[in-house]
Amino acid sequence: MTQVKPMRADARRNYDRLLKVAAEAFAEHGEGASLDDIAKRAGVGSGTLYRHFPTRQALLEAAYVDRIEALGARADEIAKELPPGEALAEWLYELCVGTIQVRGMKALLGSAVTDGSKAALTACGTSMKGAAQRLVEAAQREGTLRHDIEPIEVLRLAHGVSTASELANGQGKQIRRYLSLLTDGLRP
Amino acid sequence: MTQVKPMRADARRNYDRLLKVAAEAFAEHGEGASLDDIAKRAGVGSGTLYRHFPTRQALLEAAYVDRIEALGARADEIAKELPPGEALAEWLYELCVGTIQVRGMKALLGSAVTDGSKAALTACGTSMKGAAQRLVEAAQREGTLRHDIEPIEVLRLAHGVSTASELANGQGKQIRRYLSLLTDGLRP
DNA sequence: AGATAAGCGGGGACTGTCTCCGTTTAACCC
DNA sequence: GGGTTAAACGGAGACAGTCCCCGCTTATCT
Secondary structure: OOOOHHHHHHHHHHHHHHHHHHHHHHHHHHOOHHHHHHHHHHHOOOHHHHHHHOOHHHHHEEEEEHHHHHHHHHHHHHHHOHHHHHHHHHHHHHHHHHHOOOOOOHHHHHHHHHOOOHHOOOHHHHHHHHHHHHHHHHHHHOOOOOOOOHHHHHHHHHHHHHHHHHHHHHHHHHHHHHHHHEEEEEOO | OOOOOOOHHHHEEEEEEHHHHHHHHHHHHHHHHHHHHHHHHHHOOOHHHHHHHOOOOHHHHHHHHHHHHHHHHHHEEEEOOOOOOHHHHHHHHHHHHHHHHHHHHHHHHHHOOOOOOOOOOOHHHHHHHHHHHHHHHHHHHHHHOOOOOOOHHHHHHHHHHHHHHHOOOOOHHHHHHHHHHHHHHHHO
16 A cells, blocks of 8 residues: 555655655654754755645654554564563563654654544554554463553553653653553552 | 832733733643734733743743642642542642643643753742652651652652543543552552 | 656745834822 | 833834745656
8 A cells, every 4th residue: 555656756755855854853853843944954845845744743653654663563572572561561661762762753652642633543553552452461361460451541651651751851761760660550 | 029129000910911811821722822812812012921921931830820839738738638648649630630621731830840951940840849748758758658759750750640641631531540550659 | 759747846925933122101209 | 290211012023934836847658
C-alpha cells in the first residue's frame, strides 16, 4: 500500500529531503519548529511541504515512523531475553528515554494514545499498541502484572512518567526511579 | 509587598478586568489563548496588557494565584480531617482534578515544578511546594510513605498522573485509578 | 521531440506577538 | 475649581508563523 503509482522522481527526492530535515528540526526545536523554515532548509517551497504533509502531525509522524517501528521491534527482542515482567519494564524504560531525548516524539506518542481523537488510527499508534499488548499480556500470564489494566493504559502511564521525568530535568536520571514507582504500583 | 504606592484608579480597574477576562479565556481556549484577544475583550489596548503582564506566564499566574492558594489552604483542612497518608492522597486527587478541569492551570503548575528554569521562585510554586512538604513529611513520619522521596517529586509525579488521565479523556474517571497506582508505588 | 499532467514554489492573506510613542487622564497642590 | 505632571493608555506597525492558490516547470510516455 506504499503507493499505487510510483512517485515522480523529483517528488520522491523532495519528500525524502523534507523528512530528513524535519527530523533534525523537530529534534532541535521541539514540535513547534517552523514549517516554512523546514521547507526552506530542504530547498523547496512551502507549498510542496504542505502538499506532501497536510498537517504538522502528518510530518511529525512521517519523520519518526521508522524510529517508532524500531521501538516496536525492540519489544520482541527484549521479550526473548528477559522474563515478561522485566521485559515490560525494560521496554517502557526505552520508550521513555526515546520520548524525552527526541524532542518531537513526545507530541507524536502522546496523540497516539489519546482517546477520543481521530488520531487513534495512525500507523505509529497501532505499532505501539501492538507491542504494548504483547508485553502486557505476557506479564499478566506470568502473574507479575495486574489483570485489571489495559495495554493502552500502560502506554498512557508511561507517557505520564516521561512528563514527570522531563520536569525533573536531570538528563533522564529520574526515569528509572519514577518508572520503578509505576511498576511497583502495577504489581498484582 | 502588594504595592509600594497604591495603583492609579484606572490602572487598578484595567488590571482587574484583564485578570477576570484572562481566567475565562484560558479556561476556554487553554494556555494558548490569544493575548491580543484578551486585551480586546477586556476593553483595553494590547500595550496595557503587556505592561501589566510582561509574559504569558505572568498573566497565567496572576489569573490563577487565588485558585492555587486555595489549594494550598485546602491541604491544611484535609490534614485535620484525615490521617496523613490518606490526606496526601486526597489532596493529590484534588490537585489533579484542578489541573485537568481548569485548562490553563496545567501549564502553570507544570512550570512551577520544573527544575532548572528561573520560574522556580514564583508565588504559586512556593505555595504548592509548601503544601506538599507538610503533607509529605507528615505521611513519612506516620510511616505510610517512602522516605526516599522529596515533596517536589511527588508534585512532579502528580503532574504525570494528570497527563496520563488527560490522555484517557474520561472526564476524570481515571484519575483515582491512576493516582492509586502511584500511591501504591509510593508505599515504603 | 512533443504532449500532458503531476508537481513545484513563492507571493500573499491571515492570525498572533510584542514594542514604541503620541495622547489622555488621575492625582495632587494651590 | 484650575493647572501641572507623571503615570497610564492604546493602537499602529514591525515581525514571525501558517497555509492556500495558481501560473510555471519538468518528468514521463509515446
